[in-house]
Amino acid sequence: MRTRRKQPDVPAPDSPWSEIVPGLWMGGHQFRGRAGQLEFAVVRDEFDLVQSLLRLPGHGPDPGVEHHVWPIPDGPLDGTQLAGVIRLADAVSEALDAGRRVLVRCYHGYNRSGLVVAHALIRRSHSPDQAIRLIRSRRSPWALHNELFVDYLRAGLPVARLLEELAE
Numbered sequence: 001m002r003t004r005r006k007q008p009d010v011p012a013p014d015s016p017w018s019e020i021v022p023g024l025w026m027g028g029h030q031f032r033g034r035a036g037q038l039e040f041a042v043v044r045d046e047f048d049l050v051q052s053l054l055r056l057p058g059h060g061p062d063p064g065v066e067h068h069v070w071p072i073p074d075g076p077l078d079g080t081q082l083a084g085v086i087r088l089a090d091a092v093s094e095a096l097d098a099g100r101r102v103l104v105r106c107y108h109g110y111n112r113s114g115l116v117v118a119h120a121l122i123r124r125s126h127s128p129d130q131a132i133r134l135i136r137s138r139r140s141p142w143a144l145h146n147e148l149f150v151d152y153l154r155a156g157l158p159v160a161r162l163l164e165e166l167a168e
């Protein structure tokens with residue numbers, strides 16, 4: 001399965017992860033360091049829960065850190081994939097309620113992680129557009145540049161899931 005489209009015009013982020021709301025971080029596996037070179041973002045024990053929508057060996061987290069892995073493409077999602085995104089967002093919300101530090105990550109920390117983080121924010125009373133704006137202001141203007149994911153969020157992930165399952 002191909003999980004990331006080649007998009008040379010999309011710049012790597014300037015940091016490995018960014019705090020979106022207190023306790024909730026969004027990030028990736030690669031970022032542009034101070035010298036302008038690409039660097040790997042390796043998670044150790046900075047977070048209590050790490051959710052990876054793309055898993056690359058050697059990028060952590062450390063043993064003992066709760067780690068959920070749900071690889072999905074940066075493109076159209078089927079009903080099962082959308083159900084997984086909803087479950088991840090539910091786990092994010094529960095972890096935040098418990099005062100835990102959470103990182104949701106994908107390749108650059110723009111689209112797939114943005115989908116999970118935005119849905120968690122929507123569950124926590126943000127409108128879809130408020131969640132999208134907040135993520136873009138805190139992570140990068142490139143966050144959620146996948147318009148299909150924006151459409152999923154505006155329709156509501158449960159509705160998008162139902163429509164995808166009916167189409168399958």
